[in-house]
Amino acid sequence: MKYFIGIDIGGMSIKCGLVNQSGQILKWDSIVTIPQQDYTLTVKDICDLINKVVGDFGITLDDVSAVGMGIPGTVDAKRGVITYCNNINFRNTPIVEEMKKHLSLPVFIGNDANLAALGEVKFGSAKGEADVVFVTLGTGVGTGIIVDGKMIIGRNGAGAEGGHIVIKKGGLQCSCGQKGCWEAYASATALQKMAAKELEKHPESLIADLAKKEGKVSGKAVFDAAKMGDRLAKRLVKRYTENVSSGLVSLVNIFRPSCIIIGGGISNAGDGFFKPIQDYVSKNSYGRETCPRVEVRSAALKNDAGILGGVALAMDSLGL
């Protein structure tokens, strides 16, 4: 039996999972991310974590084939270097080289959204499909694109930043410095901002009640209120799903995938979220009369996307 280690580096925690070839997580654990500490210490912590998880399952590192790591930033996978990371103190960090000081295993790295896409193709909602667009809607908008079974990562791994395609020239300010990026309209954050702004004018909306209970205006509150028939919520859902769809149509027109997989908390909103998006994409994508429909689906791996994406990368890199 071959085992793999998947590492999911996030701004809050670093998760480590021991996984078999079928994508089952057999054992996992996590540590708290310390964003400002020197990377050599972070690497040491990760290797200790790997050893703990492997030991807890009662095997040794000799039973592990490889390690795959997902990073929330730009990654030069060939050189094993994290070029840039917004949330953690990684700048041109030779993480693979540093890992090898502690571990005698093959270590592969990739951008987390790209790996999540690969994970969905290997183990999740797009299993066995070769042309897939994956989008995760959270604080930002991340994309992972698979063409003919391979990730599109851009030269030096600096591409696949689909969240920063422009959908409204001269529009809302994006955190990247540009105006009108898809991310500024389609992230969960964008929906929350839209809702908070409208609530000032419509304090009678059900969203306000739900937000009070939760302590914040969440995307979930908007979708829940819409389901209950709230007018403002329905309007926000329409606008937001159109924003999401608009960027998806652009990606469909470039890549014409067999399916689009949407992840992130909002993808739990169910039909109220997916149906309007499916309709918009089917109606607006280029060549809609002659091309097969592009299916829009929910991501399957959810919170395990990071770990299983890392494992998918490791398996792919070893030709498995």
Place this chain on the structure above:
Amino acid sequence: MKYFIGIDIGGMSIKCGLVNQSGQILKWDSIVTIPQQDYTLTVKDICDLINKVVGDFGITLDDVSAVGMGIPGTVDAKRGVITYCNNINFRNTPIVEEMKKHLSLPVFIGNDANLAALGEVKFGSAKGEADVVFVTLGTGVGTGIIVDGKMIIGRNGAGAEGGHIVIKKGGLQCSCGQKGCWEAYASATALQKMAAKELEKHPESLIADLAKKEGKVSGKAVFDAAKMGDRLAKRLVKRYTENVSSGLVSLVNIFRPSCIIIGGGISNAGDGFFKPIQDYVSKNSYGRETCPRVEVRSAALKNDAGILGGVALAMDSLGL
């Protein structure tokens, strides 16, 4: 010496070139396109044209390695079928099979913008580069995208329609049915429309004089007038180059190529066109502080792009 045939099928004419492995066109000829005739007749005409060109150069078909054809439409290259073509009567047309009734040579087909991109990589402005975005600005906006030396064509060849990425949600009506497509803002046609509309309000502009001489408001007139200091023309150039750049930034953020190649008549406008685009792309693309600059260049193959793109495809397909 190996020879190749490149065929460029256009709405007005079908061009045929005999080309050597260095990309030199040794002999060429053309026939008028008859858009409405049955495809079997068109194929017969093309094969007669090939025979004529080969004969005119004093060789025989035995000296030719393969034929590559560029089609202004959607192509399923694997099956050798033209799925859809806007201007010519091709609908699910098995053109390769039909060609083989007349010719015992390997025949390869591709979308013309994709092949132009391949041609620029093989023989033109992006020679030897592996990650290239090619854009042609004409009646519409065509794109050809090369990742790691290979064309991105989308599943069933129905992708790479980069002209139909949305840059202004809810904006100008595009011929594809969607609103706000890049094509509706960045095609040569879009510039002409913009100029014609503004001229109604500013009949004193130099553009009007130049247009009178030419008999129409062309993109060239706008760029020429801007060079002469005309205020309206300068404003139009600013707006238009921003429109072009906006879509380019989206493509850069997805693909992070080493260069962008721009073709089409407008690419002859020189620095007044390229400099603002280079500046905008450098200033607005994601990760601009850490990533190497993406160079914006003019296409080199110009009117030969179709023939040489076909030859590039044929050579690539044979592994040459």
